[in-house]
Amino acid sequence: MNTPHNLLSSCAAIWHWHQSQQQEPTNPIYTRAKRNDIARLSMLRNRMASQEADHKL
Numbered sequence: 001m002n003t004p005h006n007l008l009s010s011c012a013a014i015w016h017w018h019q020s021q022q023q024e025p026t027n028p029i030y031t032r033a034k035r036n037d038i039a040r041l042s043m044l045r046n047r048m049a050s051q052e053a054d055h056k057l
Contacts, residue, residue, distance in 0.1 A: 007048055008045065008048045008049065008052060011041060011044055011045050011048060012045070014041060015038075015041055015042075015045065
């Protein structure tokens with residue numbers, strides 16, 4: 001079963017993988033899609049972090 005913390009760490013793993021893909025060709029469509037992915041990931045990460053904070057209360 002995925003606890004919020006497990007989900008958060010797998011999210012972080014995806015995030016780091018994304019950062020390591022920076023050497024990809026700078027195709028405008030590709031980079032825009034990737035930027036959207038990263039924005040979505042950071043949103044998810046923030047949501048998970050705030051949920052985790054709620055659980056600790």
